[in-house]
Structure formats: structure tokens, C-alpha cells
Amino acid sequence: xxxxxxxxxxxxxxxxxxxxxxxxxxxxxxxxxxxxxxxxxxxxxxxxxxxxxxxxxxxxxxxxxxxxxxxxxxxxxxxxxxxxxxxxxxxxxxxxxxxxxxxxxxxxxxxxxxxxxxxxxxxxxxxxxxxxxxxxxxxxxxxxxxxxxxxxxxxxxxxxxxxxxxxxxxxxxxxxxxxxxxxxxxxxxxxxxxxxxxxxxxxxxxxxxxxxxxxxxxxxxxxxxxxxxxxxxxxxxxxxxxxxxxxxxxxxxxxxxxxxxxxxxxxxxxxxxxxxxxxxxxxxxxxxxxxxxxxxxxxxxxxxxxxxxxxxxxxxxxxxxxxxxxxxxxxxxxxxxxxxxxxxxxxxxxxxxxxxxxxxxxxxxxxxxxxxxxxxxxxxxxxxxxxxxxxxxxxxxxxxxxxxxxxxxxxxxxxxxxxxxxx
RNA sequence: GGUGAGGUGGGUGAGUGGCUGAAACCACCAGUUUGCUAAACUGACGUACGGGUAACCGUACCGGGGGUUCGAAUCCCCCCCUCACCGCCA
Numbered sequence: 156x157x158x159x160x161x162x163x164x165x166x167x168x169x170x171x172x173x174x175x176x177x178x179x180x181x182x183x184x185x186x187x188x189x190x191x192x193x194x195x196x197x198x199x200x201x202x203x204x205x206x207x208x209x210x211x212x213x214x215x216x217x218x219x220x221x222x223x224x225x226x227x228x229x230x231x232x233x234x235x236x237x238x239x240x241x242x243x244x245x246x247x248x249x250x251x252x253x254x255x256x257x258x259x260x261x262x263x264x265x266x267x268x269x270x271x272x273x274x275x276x277x278x279x280x281x282x283x284x285x286x287x288x289x290x291x292x293x294x295x296x297x298x299x300x301x302x303x304x305x306x307x308x309x310x311x312x313x314x315x316x317x318x319x320x321x322x323x324x325x326x327x328x329x330x331x332x333x334x335x336x337x338x339x340x341x342x343x344x345x346x347x348x349x350x351x352x353x354x355x356x357x358x359x360x361x362x363x364x365x366x367x368x369x370x371x372x373x374x375x376x377x378x379x380x381x382x383x384x385x386x387x388x389x390x391x392x393x394x395x396x397x398x399x400x401x402x403x404x405x406x407x408x409x410x411x412x413x414x415x416x417x418x419x420x421x422x423x424x425x426x427x428x429x430x431x432x433x434x435x436x437x438x439x440x441x442x443x444x445x446x447x448x449x450x451x452x453x454x455x456x457x458x459x460x461x462x463x464x465x466x467x468x469x470x471x472x473x474x475x476x477x478x479x480x481x482x483x484x485x486x487x488x489x490x491x492x493x494x495x496x497x498x499x500x501x502x503x504x505x506x507x508x509x510x511x512x513x514x515x516x517x518x519x520x521x522x523x524x525x526x527x528x529x530x531x532x533x534x535x536x537x538x539x540x541x542x543x544x545x546x547x548x549x550x551x552x553x554x555x556x557x558x559x560x561x562x563x564x565x566x567x568x569x570x571x572x573x574x575x576x577x578x
Numbered sequence: 579g580g581u582g583a584g585g586u587g588g589g590u591g592a593g594u595g596g597c598u599g600a601a602a603c604c605a606c607c608a609g610u611u612u613g614c615u616a617a618a619c620u621g622a623c624g625u626a627c628g629g630g631u632a633a634c635c636g637u638a639c640c641g642g643g644g645g646u647u648c649g650a651a652u653c654c655c656c657c658c659c660u661c662a663c664c665g666c667c668a
Contacts, residue, residue, distance in 0.1 A: 198628050202637040209637090212649040216596045219648090231648045238648090252627095401588090401625085403606090530607085532625080 156259040156519055158534070162187055172265040175272060175481035180262060187258050194251035201244040208237045260369075264516040266481050267490040273480025282492070284475035286467060289555040295500040298553040299431030301562065302328065305577050310431070320421065320429070320436030327577045331552075331564075332439060334571035335545050336414050339441035339466065343542060346462050348412035348443055353392030355415055356383045361395040364521045366487045376418050385418035389442040390539045394521065397446055401532055402525040408447035408455050412542070415440065432546035433505065439545040445538040446523060449514070452536035456490070456512045459540050463494055463508050466543055469567035472551050473497040475504070489514040496547065500554040505547040510540030553577075 162169055162184055173180040211234045218227040271280045302308035307328025313321040324332050344350055362368035362384050367375060376385040386392055393413050402409065417440050421429070428434055443462070447455045460476065467474040479491045494508035515534040518524070524532045556562040561578030569575055 195628065198637080202628060205638085206636055208648085213596070215648045219596095227648080234648050530623090 156256075156516065157262055157265065158515065158519055159187070159191060159255065159259070161265075162259075163191060169265060173263065175266045175270060176263050176484060177274070177482055178263055183258050183262065187255055190251050190255050190258075194248065194255065197244055197248045197251060201241060201248060204237050204241045204244065208234050208241070211237075263486045264489050264513065266484055266488075267512070267514075269478065270484060270490055271478060271480045274482040275480075276483055278480040279477040279483055279493070280480065282476050282478050283464075284473075285464070286473035286496075287471055288473050288497070289499045291499045291555070291557065295554065295557060297431065297500045298498070298550040301553045301557060302431070305562070307331070307577060308432070318436070320434070322432070322435065327572075327574060330574070331549060331572060331577070332545060334568060334573075335543075335548065336439060336441060338568055338571045339542060340412065340414055342466060342469075343412035343441065343443055343462075348410045351389075351393055351396070351411050351413040353386075353389055353396075353413050353415060355386050355392075355418075357386055357391055357395065358383055361391055361398070364395045364398045365391045365517060366520065367391060370486070373422050374420050376420060386415060387419045388417050388440060388541075389413040389415035390444060393442065393444045394517065394523075394537060394539065397523040397535075397537075398521045400523055402446065402523075402535065404448065404525050404527050407525060407535070408445050408451060411444045413442055413444075415442070417544075432550040435546055441542050443540050443542045446518075446525075446535045447538065448525065449533070449536050452512055452514065452538060455536075455538055456492075456510065459510050459538060459542075460492055463510060463540060463542050467494060467496060467507070469565065470548065470552065471565040471567075472548070472555060473499075474507075485511070487513055487516050489516065494543075496551040498547070498551045498554050500557075501550075505551060507547045507551075508541040508543050511538065513537045513539075 157169070166184060166188065170180050170184060211230050215227050215230045215234075218224075218230065271278060273279065296304065299308075299310065302310070305327070307324065307326055309323045309325060310319075312323040313319070316323065340350060356378065359368060359382065362372075362375070367384070367387060371387075375387055378384070392415075393411050396411075397409070417438050419436060419438075421434055421436060443459060445452075445455045445459065464474070464476070474494055474496050477493045477495065479488075479493060484491055488511040491509055491511040493506050494510070495504035495506050497503075498505050514536050517537045518534040521537070523535045523537065525535050526532055552565070553562055556564065556577075561576040564572050564575055564577070
């Protein structure tokens, strides 16, 4: 969530920037500022009353020691009075605070100035592209048919065991999954990221920390008996490592990578978007996470983009990078770049990575801070990105790699798959 | 699942009603000494909110919530978590 400070000190600017996300913040921010004024006044009054009561309590102790009973009794009566008066102030203060927080929670992050205006996917800006364009014949098959032809991914079997969206990978299909995970983790490690193996199930506090709760509760699988959530991405457990932590500036940027299975209910999805590997309830992903100073976070973001680009390049896939417009930007993000690869047989772009800077938005809820050289504590910036999500990469590898001999694997991957063709 | 022990600052750990926002030790930071390093010595050293240009002052916080009391880390109640042993299982 946004900090109270930015709202009270840069009110007009905040309202202006929120408009780019198509969020009209004028009223709610006015309310917050009013509530904050009342909150401050109440606290000042309450603190004074409590200070007086504390003083009296000390005096009573002294008077008792000296045997001045009647004076002590008089002081006691006075503290009782004060206590009565603080009751209401205490309640008011709590109310003001929760009212303010409730409002802060529904205000999205401020978009960075670089974020283009726009309503939806069509307004996203292509900032860079590359990779070899495949030349497939008219008889090129979509990946779900290739999966069947080579018997490497069985969607029906997944339906039998679990349900739609839980495919079963077999033979070279399964080996390709394992190879990609290994390939991504090795690359991340060589780029300086510390490998983490996190829990795949998290508690409520972690869900709130990264912002999946309360708003996206319906998107996560929930274990009722233990009140735990299956993670939708490794971002959740990895970022929560730094919840309630004060880092030293010298430790930044923190660079972590983690593989995990990811679980998403994807409530409300339908149609061709969910065909084959395009959208699953369980999938594999390697994530990169950074915690950084505000001064350096945009350098970090660029390094993350450059890094992800090396992955799609090594996989010999045609790619482009989109800078998401205000309307397409997620609630918590200040700026997001999506990597898409071209799926030649489906003739459409598939999102395989989303790299974002959340600035202090996530850190504020996480209470992830750092100590500057001059000993001040400040909120960190948090960033994350997929590097990469497997299913759509597999879809693109299958479709773009199809040839007479089967499906050709990119050179960089062969040391991991130990085979050159799926045939 | 059963039984027991325990949750105090970055760490270890003292503290059973006022002198405690919290001893001591360790770590970290600054300085002195030193040819360098080490050692030794000196000092500083929690977080949040509120007030103030600032120095600084006030309030709250000893797992969380409630209660008793003029006054609670300390007493009472509820909850959460961790550890140990046993059982069960991988």
C-alpha cells in the first residue's frame, strides 16, 4: 500500500498519477487526509492525558512510601478520572487508524512516469524485439496436437487424476520440464542470484505481505484444515523472507531465485486462452526477486530485463518486450515489462515473463526496510520477474521447433535435455 | 495424536508489581592506541506514532488479544507459535 506520507505530502501528484491507472482517487484521498488530521489531534491529546496519568502513578508510589495516605487517595481519584477520559480517545484513535488503513488498501500503486497511457492490451508499448522468426508450413500443428503426436503431455490423464489444467508430462515431455528448470536455475545462479528452495504452502501473514490477500483470495488454493495457501508463485514465500526485516544498505541489492510449482485457481478463465498449455492450474516457474534501494532499483529492473532477454535468446525464440500501459498494469505494480514469445502455430504471442518494480508499495505492507549509511531506516524497493514460466515456453518450443525429424531443441538446452529431438 | 518446557532488543540471556525501554555478555558502528592486522580501551547502539525548524520531548511496544491494579515484561484468562520426548509415517 501507499504510505500516508506520500498521500499527505504530495496529494495532487498522487491523484494525477492514479488517474493513469484509471483510478479516481480524489474522494478517497480527501477522506484519508481528513481522517489523518483527526488521528493526529486525537493522538496528541491522548498522549498528553497518558503522560499525566503516568506522572500521577509515580507520585502515588512515592506518597505511599512516605505514608501520605490521603494525598495518595486524592491522586488515585484523579487518575481514575483521566482513565475514563482516555477510553473514548483510545477507541477513536483505533477507529481512525483502521479507517485509514482500509482506504489505503484499496488504492493501487502509483504508476511510474514511463508507463504509457492506455486502457488495455492494445495500448501496451513494444519497446524491444528479437529472436529468429520461424518459417513454418501451413500444416504446422499447435502444441496440444504435437503433445499428443509424440505422447509427451497427456491432458486427459490429468483430468482423470485431478481435473482440467493439471497435465501429465511423460517421457521426453517430463524430461524437458526438468531440463528447463535446471537450465533457468543455473543461468540465474551464474547471473548472481542466490538459489532458494521455499515452501509451496504459506500462511495468511505471507499472503497479506505480498498482497495476494485480501483481494485475490479466490485465486489461491486454500487448505481449510490448516488455514494455509498453495503458492501462486515463488514470489510469495521468497519475498516474505524479508517481511519485518531491516536490511543493511551494504546487503542490497538482495538477489534471489527460486523454482517452484505454482498453483492458481484461474477462476473465470475460458476459451482458447486456456487451451493446451496456455493456462494451467499447476505449472512450473523459476522466479527472480530483488530487494533494493530506491536509488538503484531502476538499474536493477533493467538488469533483470537484460537477464530475461538472454534466456529467450538462448532458447532461440522470437520475443518482444512490452511496457504495460496504465490500464493493463497490475494493482501493486509501479511499472511492468512483459516478455512474450511468438507461438508460430497458434499465431499469437504468449506471455512468458512479467518483470515489475513495486517500488515501496509491497515493502510498506511487508515492513521491509533498510538502514542507510547514516542510520536512518527507509522502505526498500521490491522487484520480481519470471525467469521463466515453463508452460508457454514449452508451447513455443514445441510449435516453433517442429520439423521433419521431430521437434528440435535449442542448442543451449541440449546439455540439459540430453536429447536433440523429440521424436 | 499424547506429554512436558518455553516465547524478552541483531544474538545469548537476566529480570516475578513502581528504581526497567529493559542488566550482563556477544555482534555491529564510531573513535583512541598500533608499522599493518589482531588485541585492548572509550563511546554510541531497538521500532513505530505524535509534537518541534532543530536540539529534544511525549506515547506505545518484552509472541498476539483481553483483564486485575493508582502503576504490569512481571499477576489472571483466551489464542498463536516454537522446542523436547513418546506414538505414527516418509
